Amino acid sequence: MNESCVSAMCSADEMMVVTAASFLDRDDVTFVGIGLPSEAANLARLTHAPNINLIYESGTIGTKPKILPLSIGDSELFEHALCTVSVPEMFRYWLQGGRIKTGFLGAAQIDRFGNINTTVIGDYHDPKVRLPGSGGASDIAAHCHRIYILLRHRPQSFVKKLDFVTSIGFGEGGDHRKRLGLQGQGPVKVITDLGVLQPTGESNELTLVSIHPGIEVAHVKASTSWPLKIAENLTTTQLPSMHDLTVLRNLKLATAKSQR
Numbered sequence: 694m695n696e697s698c699v700s701a702m703c704s705a706d707e708m709m710v711v712t713a714a715s716f717l718d719r720d721d722v723t724f725v726g727i728g729l730p731s732e733a734a735n736l737a738r739l740t741h742a743p744n745i746n747l748i749y750e751s752g753t754i755g756t757k758p759k760i761l762p763l764s765i766g767d768s769e770l771f772e773h774a775l776c777t778v779s780v781p782e783m784f785r786y787w788l789q790g791g792r793i794k795t796g797f798l799g800a801a802q803i804d805r806f807g808n809i810n811t812t813v814i815g816d817y818h819d820p821k822v823r824l825p826g827s828g829g830a831s832d833i834a835a836h837c838h839r840i841y842i843l844l845r846h847r848p849q850s851f852v853k854k855l856d857f858v859t860s861i862g863f864g865e866g867g868d869h870r871k872r873l874g875l876q877g878q879g880p881v882k883v884i885t886d887l888g889v890l891q892p893t894g895e896s897n898e899l900t901l902v903s904i905h906p907g908i909e910v911a912h913v914k915a916s917t918s919w920p921l922k923i924a925e926n927l928t929t930t931q932l933p934s935m936h937d938l939t940v941l942r943n944l945k946l947a948t949a950k951s952q953r
Contacts, residue, residue, distance in 0.1 A: 705886035711933035730797030760948040796837030807862025807880035810855040834860035846885035851917040863897040
């Protein structure tokens with residue numbers, strides 16, 4: 694099947710998930726969230742990274758779910774985990790101890806230095822929308838070796854200034870993260886439905902480094918509320934293979950059947 698046919702069959706979310714999965718290594722130890730991050734991590738496990746160690750916030754280590762979990766407390770995670778530890782042990786020993794390589798985060802808002810907001814939209818004391826909050830996100834952002842962020846690319850999400858800083862990326866930019874004494878590289882990739890961004894240069898400002906097939910640079914710029922930097926060697930994101938799409942769709946189909 695040629696690339697144009699694959700592109701026509703691939704949804705924006707599938708493009709995000711497959712792209713994110715491709716960044717995970719065979720021996721990764723990955724702190725996984727629910728939703729698209731869980732899809733990406735499990736797709737990697739079922740394809741190129743069979744030995745990946747998936748860890749969920751509820752304390753399940755080395756879990757290999759047969760369907761996608763509905764929450765971090767889903768019994769599917771515990772049934773197929775290598776072991777389960779307490780939440781305090783998960784955060785203190787595993788996460789804060791620097792034992793987790795990769796963390797996945799979502800966001801309601803993100804700024805040009807990779808700081809994210811999942812707390813409130815609007816004034817904190819009188820918000821337009823009150824969001825779920827940090828959960829373990831702030832610890833994940835501070836302590837994982839590297840962070841991948843997944844969110845849809847919209848002007849109201851890619852903002853000049855966050856309404857609330859829930860989880861730190863590079864703070865005010867430059868070496869601010871290092872000066873705060875935080876371990877890990879911080880956000881290394883931001884994967885959206887339009888392309889891939891990563892911090893570049895001394896400023897660590899997010900730069901568009903890859904654009905998904907069929908997307909125009911002008912559209913990405915218009916979907917960003919700050920003057921977005923574009924890499925000189927901007928590339929086109931590789932299309933998902935039919936194998937990856939089939940594995941992902943079968944996983945989601947099995948999940949849907951289990952909920953009937």
